[in-house]
Amino acid sequence: MNVEALLRSFAVATLATGIAGVLGVGAAALLTRRRSALGDLVDALLTAPMVLPPTVLGYALLRLLGRDGALGGAWAVM
DSSP: OOOOHHHHHHHHHHHHHHHHHHHHHHHHHHHHHHHOOOHHHHHHHHHHHSSSSSHHHHHHHHHHHSSSHHHHHHHHHH
């Protein structure tokens, strides 16, 4: 068994968990202090992965970030 790959996976998972934790707590703190239309939009975007099935969200991301998508097409030009 390759121990280096296991340690690298553990390091990436730890880093991703830390970043998600810091950003999640920050977003929660901002969303609880003020209620606005922008806050409602951010709340909807943050809860979308919990509500939508992963295949639907994945398809939407592929459409958005693909070569013919809005962001993917702009990125391919760069």
